[in-house]
Amino acid sequence: MRIVMKFGGTSVGSADAIRRVVEIVRRVSQEHQVVVVVSAMSSPDLRTTNALIEAAAAAASGDDDVTEDIFPRLIEMHMQVARSLATPVECQSLEPELRARFEYISELLRSIAVLGELTPRGLDLISGQGEHCNARLIAACMRSEALHAEAVDATDLIVTDECYGNASPLMDETHHRSQRHLVPMMERGCVPVVTGFVGATRAGVPTTLGRGGSDYTCAILGAVLDADEVWFWKEVDGVMTADPRIVPGARTLPALSYTEMTEMAYYGANVLHPRTVYPLIQRNIPIRILNTFRPEHPGTTISADAVSGPVKAVTAIKEVSVITVGGPGMLGLTGIAARIFGAVARAGVNTLLISQASSEQSICLVVLRRNAGAAVSELRRELAVDLSHHDVEHVEVQEPAAIVAVVGSGMRGTPGIAGRACGALGKAGINIIAIAQGSTEYNISLVVDGKDADLAVRVIHDAFDPGSEVR
Ligand code: ADP
Ligand code: ASP
Ligand code: MG
Numbered sequence: 001m002r003i004v005m006k007f008g009g010t011s012v013g014s015a016d017a018i019r020r021v022v023e024i025v026r027r028v029s030q031e032h033q034v035v036v037v038v039s040a041m042s043s044p045d046l047r048t049t050n051a052l053i054e055a056a057a058a059a060a061s062g063d064d065d066v067t068e069d070i071f072p073r074l075i076e077m078h079m080q081v082a083r084s085l086a087t088p089v090e091c092q093s094l095e096p097e098l099r100a101r102f103e104y105i106s107e108l109l110r111s112i113a114v115l116g117e118l119t120p121r122g123l124d125l126i127s128g129q130g131e132h133c134n135a136r137l138i139a140a141c142m143r144s145e146a147l148h149a150e151a152v153d154a155t156d157l158i159v160t161d162e163c164y165g166n167a168s169p170l171m172d173e174t175h176h177r178s179q180r181h182l183v184p185m186m187e188r189g190c191v192p193v194v195t196g197f198v199g200a201t202r203a204g205v206p207t208t209l210g211r212g213g214s215d216y217t218c219a220i221l222g223a224v225l226d227a228d229e230v231w232f233w234k235e236v237d238g239v240m241t242a243d244p245r246i247v248p249g250a251r252t253l254p255a256l257s258y259t260e261m262t263e264m265a266y267y268g269a270n271v272l273h274p275r276t277v278y279p280l281i282q283r284n285i286p287i288r289i290l291n292t293f294r295p296e297h298p299g300t301t302i303s304a305d306a307v308s309g310p311v312k313a314v315t316a317i318k319e320v321s322v323i324t325v326g327g328p329g330m331l332g333l334t335g336i337a338a339r340i341f342g343a344v345a346r347a348g349v350n351t352l353l354i355s356q357a358s359s360e361q362s363i364c365l366v367v368l369r370r371n372a373g374a375a376v377s378e379l380r381r382e383l384a385v386d387l388s389h390h391d392v393e394h395v396e397v398q399e400p401a402a403i404v405a406v407v408g409s410g411m412r413g414t415p416g417i418a419g420r421a422c423g424a425l426g427k428a429g430i431n432i433i434a435i436a437q438g439s440t441e442y443n444i445s446l447v448v449d450g451k452d453a454d455l456a457v458r459v460i461h462d463a464f465d466p467g468s469e470v471r
Pocket of ligand 1: 007008009010011039212215233234235236238239240241242243244245268269270271272313
């Protein structure tokens, strides 16, 4: 089999974790062709990507000494692992490489501080450096254990558009480059250790695939390399019925359909980057979510097969804003919805949820809180005349809010799901601001006040007790 597998930040966050990673790759690569994708190191007190983004932001606000404290700590974190897992020869070649890389970023940050401006393009170049360092470190640790491994920069493989900060792959070029680069490596028994999260435009300018994007890198490579399976190694026993940090009693789901996983990821289960599943659905490649720290646990398998059980999971997206456009004159105003959504799209804002009552006197849409300002400005511009004529009375924002979603393909045609979810919220004294259900019936979304988000997830989870039927 050909398996593309990704290790997330916590799975590569310490010497102990990386030792486990090397062991897993050794075991699997004895029987299969393996491509490894790695995130940046993330330890509880130093999250590489966050630290790089904070350094860039500090430089943009004029602080040109920002690197003095943080870069030596980042180099030390990587070198500490190297000293405990890699041979002295590997350490000797890794250390100057890391130092040169951080020196280069320091220079870049100094110029950002002088200019006082950080472009999305500059930020991508900086924020992706953690993956470059870590791929080199992990490949060195593997070689030190007599595994044939080489670091590969995804900037040479994944060709993207120019949407800095949230780039999308150009699949044909990515297919061509990845095949040309990685297949010969695998055929000579070498394990490519590829940087997650990053890509580059056709002109070679570095981009990133969005926060948490190493998952997406793994899926893209799985698709273009025609993998038999794609595995994601995390710090949890698979996909669970809710975020275990919010619901301690959440259970692992042994199996999920692609659609269910897509809905969960989109609606806040940040166990997988929301765009991860898509490239794999088209090629019907099975996905597994496994635990780096308990590799014997079967985890979750995600495939096209439908799995029984009406409700699979409860998820939440926090830090959202509810924008309500309302007024008596909206009654029957043809084309108002198109104008509203057109304005939000022009602001470059993604709408997460839409709800409209049948009186048509108000339309409510939910967007990420960080995007609300831009969406509202554009709406006010679009509706200026209607507002002055009082056809539209208000464009109101309610925040912070949260979307709580009940997900499961078996909900389709099962009566009473929405009633039970709303009943559970009512009993807990939680007010529902808006509610939406798509006609596919894979998801019911309830909008609540942000302060009620965790409690809402817990009481709805209790009401359905998802995953109990598989025990
Ligand atoms: P990685 O760094 O490996 O990509 P993430 O931290 O991005 O891992 O994702 C795993 C985390 O997602 C878990 O630690 C867990 O807290 C959180 N999570 C949220 N919802 C779920 C869920 N339904 N199932 C499993 N984990 C979840
Ligand atoms: N390191 C990147 C991030 O923290 C990508 C990832 O971990 O998936 O967002
Ligand atoms: Mg992640």
